[in-house]
Amino acid sequence: MSDVLDCLVIGGGPAGLTAAVYLARYRRKLQVVDAGDSRVGWIPRTRNVPGYPDGIRGTDLLQRLREHAQRYEVPMAQGAVGSLAVRGDAFEAMVDGRPLLARKVLLATGARDVEPDLPGLRESLASGNVRYCPVCDGFETQGQRVAVLGKGLHGLRESLFVAGFDNQVTWLSMGSQEELPPEQLARLRARGVLITDQRPLHIRCEAGQGVELEMVDGRRLSFDVLYPALGLRHASALATGLGAGVQPDGQLLVDDHLQTTVPGLYAAGDVAAGLNQISVAYGQAAIAATAIHNGL
Known part of the structure; x- marks a missing residue:
């Protein structure tokens, strides 16, 4: 032996x-x-x-x-x-x-981490525009425009968590908000979290310049930080x-x-x-x- x-x-x-x-x-x-x-x-x-x-x-x-x-x-x-x-x-x-x-x-x-199909992801991770762990670095996002991309309760809970740092938060629910009880959605509204249920058509990241999302209806949404919450x-x-x-x-x-x-x-x-x-x-x-x- x-x-x-x-x-x-x-x-x-x-x-x-x-x-x-x-x-x-x-x-x-x-x-x-x-x-x-x-x-x-x-x-x-x-x-x-x-x-x-x-x-x-x-x-x-x-x-x-x-x-x-x-x-x-x-x-x-x-x-x-x-x-x-x-x-x-x-x-x-x-x-x-x-x-x-x-x-x-x-x-x-x-x-x-389950990664979204996001061109420029690696560069945006390096610059801090895309992040995966709000427990680790939510403190650094205070007062910013933050998007959370994730379905169901997981996406909802992460949106609430990030909102706790006085951020302007948008939850990109990917069409999953209808699956949740009204009282859960009321928690988001009470914290001022916006909800967008459409799926992004394109996600563009420029290192150090934030994140831009092009939605199905043609809108372009801009954020300082994007948190993928895909598990x-x-x-x-x-x-x-x-x-x-x-x-x-x-x-x-x-x-x-x-x-x-x-x-x-x-x-x-x-x-x-x-x-x-x-x-x-x-x-x-x-x-x-x-x-x-x-x-x-």
Whole structure:
């Protein structure tokens, strides 16, 4: 069993790298496998991560986390885990066709935002005209013209949330407002949220110049910020392939120690049940890594 890892960490974002530091300091034999697509890298500047009062670029935060792990000589490999299986008392992960055995596995595979078909999306993300997380950066939108693109209760709730920052909010309901009870729509009106039920024909973004929407009736609507509220796809397939339980939204069910319903398989960060925040990922990683250490 000398070639079996104590723990395989899948994912090199805030959760995975924090867990790696903890496990390394516990003197555990581990390996981080990272596909290199953490959505933290798309953050132009985050201002609600403790310790960075002036904010920090997502790419810079990832680099600092990697440097921290490298201080403890954490082995980090670039690659994708194609499958995960139970082999006796261990897990077997196939990484680009190569098997890795580990007694415990921590999934820190995160989630991906459902992106609208929006030309110039990447450039507008970089400039801050298009954003995905009002919990993260709603504070920075105060007093602006903000549009929320999303259906049903999810779009309605995000519109209410953004309106709490004294914004002029328009909910682009994509024709879904008729599905909602009148009392829910009354909450929007009480907060001064406008509702447009038509679908945009075209969405144009100019970096640093705002967002322009062309509607079906020919109107052109301009905003400072657009929040797509189309949901997340949580990267939980490796766990569900082993029978792990999930919430309806795809987040993995975990116990107080961040263990999934599969013994020995843990999850931290956006893929685990909980609030999708960098600070939450840190805390979950610390709890999971400590539980893994104690269970070995």
